[in-house]
Amino acid sequence: MNSATFRQCLVVICAGLFAAFSQTVAAKTTLCVVPGGSQLCYPTIQSAVNAASSGDLINVGRGTYKEDVVIGKPLSLIGARGGSSVIDATGLPNGILLDGYDNPGLSHVTVSGFTVKNALYEGILVLNTSNDTILNNKVVNNDLEGPVFGSGPACNGQPAYETDESGDCGGAIHLMGAVHVTVDGNYITGNADGILISDDSGASYKNVIVNNIVTNNPLECGIVLASHPPVGSVPPSYAPHYGVFNNTVANNVSNANGVLIGGAGVGLFSDGEGPGRTSGNLIEGNRLTNNGIPGVALHTHVGPAFGLPADNLDDNVIIGNFISGNGADTFDTATPGPTGININSGGGGSPVRGTVISQNVIQDEQVDIAVNDPVDLDAHFNDLLGGTIIGVANVCALDGAACSGAINATENYWGCAAGPGNGTCATISGQNINFAPWLKHRE
Numbered sequence: 226m227n228s229a230t231f232r233q234c235l236v237v238i239c240a241g242l243f244a245a246f247s248q249t250v251a252a253k254t255t256l257c258v259v260p261g262g263s264q265l266c267y268p269t270i271q272s273a274v275n276a277a278s279s280g281d282l283i284n285v286g287r288g289t290y291k292e293d294v295v296i297g298k299p300l301s302l303i304g305a306r307g308g309s310s311v312i313d314a315t316g317l318p319n320g321i322l323l324d325g326y327d328n329p330g331l332s333h334v335t336v337s338g339f340t341v342k343n344a345l346y347e348g349i350l351v352l353n354t355s356n357d358t359i360l361n362n363k364v365v366n367n368d369l370e371g372p373v374f375g376s377g378p379a380c381n382g383q384p385a386y387e388t389d390e391s392g393d394c395g396g397a398i399h400l401m402g403a404v405h406v407t408v409d410g411n412y413i414t415g416n417a418d419g420i421l422i423s424d425d426s427g428a429s430y431k432n433v434i435v436n437n438i439v440t441n442n443p444l445e446c447g448i449v450l451a452s453h454p455p456v457g458s459v460p461p462s463y464a465p466h467y468g469v470f471n472n473t474v475a476n477n478v479s480n481a482n483g484v485l486i487g488g489a490g491v492g493l494f495s496d497g498e499g500p501g502r503t504s505g506n507l508i509e510g511n512r513l514t515n516n517g518i519p520g521v522a523l524h525t526h527v528g529p530a531f532g533l534p535a536d537n538l539d540d541n542v543i544i545g546n547f548i549s550g551n552g553a554d555t556f557d558t559a560t561p562g563p564t565g566i567n568i569n570s571g572g573g574g575s576p577v578r579g580t581v582i583s584q585n586v587i588q589d590e591q592v593d594i595a596v597n598d599p600v601d602l603d604a605h606f607n608d609l610l611g612g613t614i615i616g617v618a619n620v621c622a623l624d625g626a627a628c629s630g631a632i633n634a635t636e637n638y639w640g641c642a643a644g645p646g647n648g649t650c651a652t653i654s655g656q657n658i659n660f661a662p663w664l665k666h667r668e
Contacts, residue, residue, distance in 0.1 A: 253280045260288035270294045270302070270312070285310040293317035297328035304338030308363040314344035318382070320367070325353035325402070326386060326426060332356045339363070345370040346383060347395035348416065353402035353427055361410045364397040368417040388425040389453040389496050393418040393445040402427030402467070411437045418445040419482060424467040425453045432472045440480045446488035447479030447516060452501030463499025470502060475509045483517030490520040490551060495536040497526030502537040513548045518555070519564040520548035526557060528575030535575035542581040549589045560620055561654070562591030569597045576600040583607065590614065593651060597621040598630045605636045608667055609651045616645060619655030631657040638664040
């Protein structure tokens, strides 16, 4: 082939590639929605979603849309400024459902700028998807079906994959079987739970919960990472859970949640129905105040003491949080009074290994850090500022468990230079607590 012929072929090939690229770009279109529709815009959000192709952008105008929006393809759904695009899901299961359960492989969905309210269950449910973004939404007054506490069925009408929602009906924003999902900058109030990550339908991992304000959700936790039985698993021999692991919860405000029934600022739980896994999660830089049970509560309820397999709640990191004014824990994870952080194996005695508790500021609690764990636990470089309250307590005696674990609480600041139990410093309570040397000045 001579050079002229080669150049002609190259031009043809490049022209073909450019045409293919142009068609790909052209396929990514912008759709619009306004109430009642117009010549250019769709009348409902769902009709626009149904018409959209993968990768399209849907702009939703101001107004109220009475619908339950189900998304099964990658796209961006963007509301108007200030949450003025309102999804009112009165009488409907959810405000928005990202449905990867019925659309396997769903990923890269963005939902931003909406007010979502009045759903029977979750305001926004992110189900078996990956690489999604839930950004700058207001999620208010959902869970209207009403939680059913205690044993028995979950909230009436929920699908089978909601295996253990009896206390919360799924929360305002629920990630289930979610991977690499970011929940950022949302305002959440008036629901049961605020933000829930669970594993009913698949493992939930490497999600990021950041910069959210979660306040006045009165029945359950502000933010909760909870391991539930897999869908289809039945008592009494529940299958091992998929797991909630390697998630990040950072720089959130969790305030005044769970004040009616009992909920933590951040909860890390396994529900007691089979061997659960809530491990390797990072709880960092959050402001956790005035919640119904401790600011950070880690609960496991089954294990060797009952002749059952242990839960895996290992290697969680609780670092750099401000914790104040929270309530006491109860039942098998009880604390002597209002508590900042509670690491508790409950009556089942599952060992909780590798927990890191460091650089937290804890004040206005009766107990700053409470521990009931049959293995050793470390807590260092924390500010325990409650004055004459209990800085660190070994509380395993409250449920009759053997106090076999030791607490290494060296290098903490106990509220004054004199050290634990001296002057106005915080004290210790219980057995096997090592507190010397201590920090003499607040870092």
